[in-house]
Every structure is written in structure tokens, then in C-alpha cells.
Amino acid sequence: MSGSRQQSRSTASLRHRLAERGVDPALLMLLPGLVLAVALFVYPFSYGIGLTVQPTAEMQAQWGGGAFANYVAFFRDPFVFDSVWLTMRLALPAALFNVLASIPVAMVLRHKFRGKRLLTSLLVLPITLGTVLTAQGLLIFAGRQGWINRTLLEFGLIDEPLRLVNNYLGVMFSLVITGFPFAFLLISSYLSGIDPSLERAAKTLGAGWWQRFRRIILPLLAPGLATTFILTFVLAFSVFPSARLVGDAMGSTRVMSLMAFRAFGEQNDYAMASTIALMMGVVELLVVAAVLGLRSLLYRGTTGGKG
Amino acid sequence: MAVSTLERPIAARPSTWFVWAGMTAFGVFLLGIIIAVVVDSFGRQWFDTWLPDGLTTSWYGEAWDRFSLGEVIGVTVGVAALVVVISVLVGVPAAYVLARRDFPGKRAVMLLFLLPVLMPPITYGIPLATVMYSFGLGRTLTAVVLVNLVPSVPFVILTMTPFIEQINPAIESAARMCGARTRQVFTRVLAPLLVPGILAAAILVLVRTVGLFELTFLVSGPGSDTLVVAIYRGMTSAGGGEARQLISAMSVIYTATMLVMLVVALRFVNPTQLVAQVKETRDD
Structure with missing residues (x-):
């Protein structure tokens, strides 16, 4: 495997070298799924994590803890x-x-x-x-x-x-x-x-x-x-x-x-x-x-x- | 003694009877629940008697008008059909790549598709709904369809990957040797072989989408509620909810819809295969 790659590095085109490692146009079929997953799962999820450290003013006033007021509230508020x-x-x-x-x-x-x-x-x-x-x-x-x-x-x-x-x-x-x-x-x-x-x-x-x-x-x-x-x-x-x-x-x-x-x-x-x-x-x-x-x-x- | 234990038929053990007793209890509960709802939906009034006094079908008509069920069922079927079509179109090619190719970052991609299936829907549903509302998509059909795609596409991928893996790649190579182009390999060779798997995955997605409550509930509103969400809203609406029989009538309509879809679907797919597909998915 490594031997053939060494050889191909000198002679074959970039496209060929990528194909040898499994990267070729067929991978494009993965694209729609990936786009959906990133747009509807990864992005909202990271956005949500970002939201958790932007507590409302009331939360901050009530629980303190600055940006982590929501977490403080989560652990401190027995009701939650x-x-x-x-x-x-x-x-x-x-x-x-x-x-x-x-x-x-x-x-x-x-x-x-x-x-x-x-x-x-x-x-x-x-x-x-x-x-x-x-x-x-x-x-x-x-x-x-x-x-x-x-x-x-x-x-x-x-x-x-x-x-x-x-x-x-x-x-x-x-x-x-x-x-x-x-x-x-x-x-x-x-x-x-x-x-x-x-x-x-x-x-x-x-x-x-x-x-x-x-x-x-x-x-x-x-x-x-x-x-x-x-x-x-x-x-x-x-x-x-x-x-x-x-x-x-x-x-x-x-x-x-x-x-x-x-x-x-x-x-x-x-x-x-x-x-x-x-x-x-x-x-x-x-x-x-x-x-x-x-x-x-x-x-x-x-x-x-x-x- | 030892010999007799060995030869005793399996059905004679007390443990077997214990299992049957448990199963009977489960069956009684299950049938009791179903029959109670059906009887209630046809009952005129039912308070403290064994059976309701008098039968009527008027609850169905009333539920139909009150909750504009025609529209709700239209939304449910439309959303489910769209979700099934999109997730199959997106999921099957991706599953093909994951089944046949080895490429850098494959494990990361697999993990990305696995996460939405393993996480509680609310965990990603709430941030997702927040994003939907901030894009002005809240309470629209688009949002309902998009939200339902999140678990459905990975589900199709996870179901189809093992299914495609078991198809012998030599068949594709043979087709290529005979001069078939990529598109022909897909339409003439792979598609017919994949039909049973696609149907099974599509049915499971259909059932899940119609039954999915949490995600739809977070982004839907009047005009984009699916049937489950409409029933839930009816049960919890302010002022103690609607008349119980109305809810029962809606629940019966829901289960009847679901049963019809399943029966129609099972005419095309062998149920054991459905189960085997479930097994394959859950393995990952």
C-alpha cells in the first residue's frame, strides 16, 4: 500500500492519487446528506450551545454566575x-x-x-x-x-x-x-x-x-x-x-x-x-x-x- | 432425574407458564386500552357504568369539524410523504458510499449520522426550533418537514448501509465489464436489488414521521399540526381539554390511518424483513 503510494506520488496526477485513497467523484453522493446534517443538526446544535451562555438579564440577576447563569440555575434551582x-x-x-x-x-x-x-x-x-x-x-x-x-x-x-x-x-x-x-x-x-x-x-x-x-x-x-x-x-x-x-x-x-x-x-x-x-x-x-x-x-x- | 429434565418438553416448565401469564397480562392491557378508546369514541355518555349508555357516531363528525381534521390529515400525509421521498433520495446514495467506499474521515461521517439517532429528540429539537423561529420559519410546513428530516435521513442511512453491504459488489463489476455506465449500474442493476430495502426503510420512516411528536410539536402551529400534535393539543388545551369522546374519536382515526398505512406497506414488504432491518439498524 505505502509502496504503491510512493510510486504514484511521482507519476500519477493528483486526481489519481486522491482516488487511490478513496476520494473520487462518487463521494459527491454523500454531499446532500452531509449538507442536511450540518445545516439541520450541527449548526443548530452549536447555536444552541452558544445560547446557553447568553442568559437573560433576569436569570443573571436571580442566579448570578455571569454568562453561566443558566447552568447555575440548572444546578441550584431544585424545581429544575x-x-x-x-x-x-x-x-x-x-x-x-x-x-x-x-x-x-x-x-x-x-x-x-x-x-x-x-x-x-x-x-x-x-x-x-x-x-x-x-x-x-x-x-x-x-x-x-x-x-x-x-x-x-x-x-x-x-x-x-x-x-x-x-x-x-x-x-x-x-x-x-x-x-x-x-x-x-x-x-x-x-x-x-x-x-x-x-x-x-x-x-x-x-x-x-x-x-x-x-x-x-x-x-x-x-x-x-x-x-x-x-x-x-x-x-x-x-x-x-x-x-x-x-x-x-x-x-x-x-x-x-x-x-x-x-x-x-x-x-x-x-x-x-x-x-x-x-x-x-x-x-x-x-x-x-x-x-x-x-x-x-x-x-x-x-x-x-x-x- | 437428570435424564427426565433433559427430555421434558419445553412447554411443560413452570417458567413457561409464568411467561404466558405475563404475556396475557400485557395482551389484556393492550386490548383493554384499544377497546376502551374505540367504545368511548362511539359512546353517547360514559361515566360510571360498564358500557356507555347509547351509541352514536356523532363524535366523529364533530371532531372532524372542530379540529378541521381534513386539513390535519392532509398535512400529516403530505409531510410524511415529503419526508419519506427526501430522506430516501438523500439517504440511499449516502448509504451506498458508506457501504462501498473507504475514505479519510469516514468514521467522523458515520458518527455525524449516528448522533441524531442516539440523542433525545428534545436535546437537538429545542435549539433547532429556536433556529427555525429566528429564520421566520416557525409554525410553517417547511419547518415541520425540515425538522422531521433530522432523524429520518440518518435512519435511512443506517438501515440501508448494511443492506447495501450484503449485495455482492461483483455484480456491479460485472455490469461495468459489460459496458454499463455509472448511471446504468444504478438504474438497471442496483435499483432493482435495493427495492426491498428501500421499501422497508421508507415504511419505517413513514411510521416514525406520522408518530413523531416532540420535534413536530416544537415547530408546528395551526395549519401545520400533524395528527398526533392536534390530538395532544386537544387533550391539553386550556380549560381542561375538549370532551373526552372527541379525543377518543381522533385517536381512533389516527390509529386507523396508521394501520391502513402499515397494512398497505406490508403487502409490499415481508414483515420479518422489516424486523431484520430494524435489527440491522439498531446494531450500530
Whole structure:
């Protein structure tokens, strides 16, 4: 490679030399995508970061800190800063539950049986519902007069209707309903990438189902699990409509995206809104980095599935 | 003992029954939610009874007029179609380059396309919306389309790159040997091979665009609201929101639209392939 480049440097044209390194007119096909990415992502994002250090006069007067008043406000104002904790309290358990619950379901649905197609489509159905219909349905179905409470009351299991919506639990339900299908689809595709003969070999050697799962499936699945966890966490982390509609928007489900939108849409403080939005990205990336770190700590090497 | 454990059929384990119980609970919740919304949208009044007293279809007509749903659905379909076409036209050539070529800075380009998919939409949505408003594009259709392109183009690229990678490059070389020009290689050889992948990516973009709430919500206004945003605004409008049945009727229209699109789309694309494509994307 280096030898041929040496040679071409002396004889070939610039165009030829560039082509040898992979730069030729075909790369122009990348151009529209790059232009869009720079104009609609890189530029606004850098603009937003610039905005965060241009706080409004009120912010500066209230929180001090000069150009960093927005950041001071973010960390000092408990009303804002608590939303980090509130978001985590929703997103982490939801993502964890979705991933952990998907493993056994995907394991069982691996095998062929009648009605598998129907069941799979039932699991994929929530994707078409969208968060808004899920919210509306939860309000009716799990509300005070909803069918759940009605059935439980009828059977005498409870005396008072349970409060299942307009609180933490309601948002959790909606996160599981929208997030579980995603986790399930991903994990079953990772699972299908594991060579079944490995498990059969273990079975021949006398391993019980727990040993087979613990020693063979789980290590091979671990990278896929980490990826799935990250993606479902990203979904749950940016929860917004359901936190407002089936949650307690000013209390237990005052998530970061709601705070960012409040600053943007209701207070028209674009600088503070950008600050909260940016911190949201930072917090999310921290969790993603932690999961990736944990993954590389636990297992390194090739896997059956990709990931 | 050991032998019997090995030979016991998989369906007889208590853990399997546990899984089925969980699945049933999920199914009950899911169907309960859907049926509750549908029943509510046809109910005259429904307060503290098992079923509403009396059926009516008038909520649909009222929702249609009150929220000018004809316009809203037109906007939704138009925006979705534009976003799909643009992101395929922009994304597929880029994916081709990323799949076939190696060039300086390739990793940086990949990272650039990966970031919008990994970040919470609000994180880049708020600065993006601020920019849109400062350019005077706020509440316009242009802004809604542009904002939706941000996650869609990378999505097409990430879906199509592994798809193109699996097409044997020898086919292209053979076509070139037979005298095909670059354009002919694309239109006659690659395009037919890429159709299934493009369709799958297009469907996923369509579903995502119709369902995308956060980004559209930040820049849309009257006249450029998509259906999800219109429903959300109806649920949260000042004064406790609109009548519940109106919202239910709109939600049913939304889900019906989505289902029709999916069913039509699935006639062209094998669902398992759709899933496989999802898997390929999520891998990165």
C-alpha cells in the first residue's frame, strides 16, 4: 500500500492519487446528506450551545454566575434539578423492566408453535398506537371508573378504586406498553443470531436449562442486551407526551423534557430551554457510557449476534 | 432425574407458564386500552357504568369539524410523504458510499449520522426550533418537514448501509465489464436489488414521521399540526381539554390511518424483513 503510494506520488496526477485513497467523484453522493446534517443538526446544535451562555438579564440577576447563569440555575434551582432525578426514576426502571421481561418472552417465542404469527403481531401492535392513543386509552381503561378498577371492585379484591393514572404508575404503564415491543423485537433478533447447536451441545453434556441459559445464552446475549437497554432507555428518557397526559406533570413525573419545553414554549426563555435540553443529552450520554463501560468490563469477544 | 429434565418438553416448565401469564397480562392491557378508546369514541355518555349508555357516531363528525381534521390529515400525509421521498433520495446514495467506499474521515461521517439517532429528540429539537423561529420559519410546513428530516435521513442511512453491504459488489463489476455506465449500474442493476430495502426503510420512516411528536410539536402551529400534535393539543388545551369522546374519536382515526398505512406497506414488504432491518439498524 505505502509502496504503491510512493510510486504514484511521482507519476500519477493528483486526481489519481486522491482516488487511490478513496476520494473520487462518487463521494459527491454523500454531499446532500452531509449538507442536511450540518445545516439541520450541527449548526443548530452549536447555536444552541452558544445560547446557553447568553442568559437573560433576569436569570443573571436571580442566579448570578455571569454568562453561566443558566447552568447555575440548572444546578441550584431544585424545581429544575430535581427533574433529573425524576426522569431517571422513570427511565431506568422502565428500560430495565422492558429488557428483563423481553428475555423470557423471546426465549419462549423462539420455538415454533401455532399462533406465533398472531402473537408476534399483537406484540408489535403498540407501535401503531403512538403515545397519545396509549395515554388516552390508559386514562379510560385504568382510570377511576375504568374496566380494571371496576373488575377488581366487582370481585371484591379492593374497596377503593386504585389510582393507576395521573401519577408515576401511569407513566410507567405507558413506557412499558410502548417500550416493550421494541425491546422484544431487538432481543429476539439477537437471540436468533445465536447458533442453536451450542445449546444442543451443552444439553448433550448434561447441562440443565438454567446452566445452559447462564453459561451459554446469557454471555452471548450480553452485548445485545446492553444495546437494547441503551435504545429502550433513550426512548424512555425522552418521554414527554405521556408524562404530561397520564402523569403528574408538576409532581412525580416532572421530567426533564417537560422542564425544557416549559422554558421554551411557556416562558420563551430559549437560552434556559437550550441549557436544559443540553443537560438532558449529557445525562443520557453518561448513562449510555456507563452501560457500555459495564458491557466491556463483563465481556469482550465475538458473539453469535452482532453488537 | 437428570435424564427426565433433559427430555421434558419445553412447554411443560413452570417458567413457561409464568411467561404466558405475563404475556396475557400485557395482551389484556393492550386490548383493554384499544377497546376502551374505540367504545368511548362511539359512546353517547360514559361515566360510571360498564358500557356507555347509547351509541352514536356523532363524535366523529364533530371532531372532524372542530379540529378541521381534513386539513390535519392532509398535512400529516403530505409531510410524511415529503419526508419519506427526501430522506430516501438523500439517504440511499449516502448509504451506498458508506457501504462501498473507504475514505479519510469516514468514521467522523458515520458518527455525524449516528448522533441524531442516539440523542433525545428534545436535546437537538429545542435549539433547532429556536433556529427555525429566528429564520421566520416557525409554525410553517417547511419547518415541520425540515425538522422531521433530522432523524429520518440518518435512519435511512443506517438501515440501508448494511443492506447495501450484503449485495455482492461483483455484480456491479460485472455490469461495468459489460459496458454499463455509472448511471446504468444504478438504474438497471442496483435499483432493482435495493427495492426491498428501500421499501422497508421508507415504511419505517413513514411510521416514525406520522408518530413523531416532540420535534413536530416544537415547530408546528395551526395549519401545520400533524395528527398526533392536534390530538395532544386537544387533550391539553386550556380549560381542561375538549370532551373526552372527541379525543377518543381522533385517536381512533389516527390509529386507523396508521394501520391502513402499515397494512398497505406490508403487502409490499415481508414483515420479518422489516424486523431484520430494524435489527440491522439498531446494531450500530
